[in-house]
Amino acid sequence: PEMDTAAWRAVLERVWEVSIPHVCFxxxxxxxxxxxxxxVAYAEGLGLVTGLLTHGRRLSDGAYVQALIAAGLDHVQITLESHDEAVHDSMVAAPGAWRETVQxxxxxxxxxxxxxxxxxxxxxNVAGIEETVAFIASLGVPTFACNSLIYAGRGATVGTGFREGELVPILEQVREAADQHGLRLIWYTPTQYCAFSPLQLELGVKACTAALYNMCVEPDGAVIPCQSYYERLGYILRDPWEDIWNHDLAQALRERRYAPEKCQECPEFPLCGGGCPLYLRHHWPEPTRETPSG
Structure with missing residues (x-):
């Protein structure tokens, strides 16, 4: 069952007590x-930095946006799948969603x-990605992010994602469009650098951060390694934080035990960490580019 307000307040208190500075709803x-x-107001009162990750539809109500700001919300990320209304609505399976999201x-x-x-x-949506970047710029957003499909839940079977090696020309196109419109581009997805290196496109070092820099609390209080890794590490209101942090799965993720054997000797392994463990469950072996030897 989903936790009530009092329980979520207790979760926020627990987060603050274990010295986690930032929460995203x-x-x-x-x-x-x-x-x-x-x-949000309660979290801010504790001293937490707060963010909201949302489809943005309720933010079409200006009064609701003002209420969040008054509560102290620090930042918001809104999912926008395309400049094309039909494409966006199809991807989110909700007719009429695009107009509310854009507003x-x-x-x-x-x-x-x-x-x-x-x-x-x-x-x-990639056929119109340049137009989507231009549209985002027209909305006055200074920074936009992209990621590839996460192979969890429906994403594991939907069949619309790209293999890592296919991302290179797509991200080149996105980066060029971002530069053209003066936008900052953030790339989220960890990949095997032998297939797609974000460093070559100046997108920064990317590796799996599950159970390292971030974890997720489910509606019932279960803690999972990241928002898409649906395996429990414990319950935040029941189990000692040390037990959650030191759970076998959490340690395995931090130690990159999921990485294929060939990754262990690669000079880029300390940076890439073997990519996304959820991706590896569905795509292995991965066609690779030549990996530098030094």
Whole structure:
């Protein structure tokens, strides 16, 4: 069962007690909770930095945006899959969603809330990705993010994702469009550098951060390694934090035990960490480019 407001307050207190400085409210869809504004305010009162990851539809209500700002929300990331209304609505399986999402972006930007967008690159939306970048720029968003499909939940079987090696020309196109429109591009997805190196496109070092820099608390209080890794490490209101942090799975992820044997001797392994463990479950072996020897 989903935790009530009092339980979520206790979660936030626990997070603060173990010296975690930053929480992001996500989902599912966090704005479906009627107590979200209250929880943001409570987190801010504790001293936490707060963010919201959302489809943005409820932000089409300007008064709701103002309520979040008054509560102290520090930043918001809104999922925008395409400049094309039909493509976006198809990807999120919700007719009419695009118009509300776009209005949500406009409202957040106009209100002065630090706003970014995120776009998942799939076979459904890459044909118009340059137009999407231009559209994001027209909304006044200074920074946008992209990721590839996460192989968890429906993403594991939907069949619209790209293999890592296919991302190179797509990200080159996205980066060029971002430069053209003066946007900062953030790339999220960890990959095997032998297939796709973000360093070659000046996108920064990317590796799996699950159970290292981030974890996720599920609606029932279960802690999982990241938002998409659906295996419990424990329960935040029941188990000692040390037990959660030192769970066998958490340690295995931090130690990159999931990485294929061939990765262990690669000079880029300390940076790439073998890529995303969820991706590796579905795509191995991976066609590779030549890996530098030194």
């Amino acid at each position: 996500t989902g599912g869809e966090a704005t479906l909770r009627e107590d979200l504004v209250e929880l 949500g972006v406009r409202n957040a930007v106009a209100a002065g809330l630090y706003t970014t967008t995120n776009t998942t690159l799939t076979r459904e």
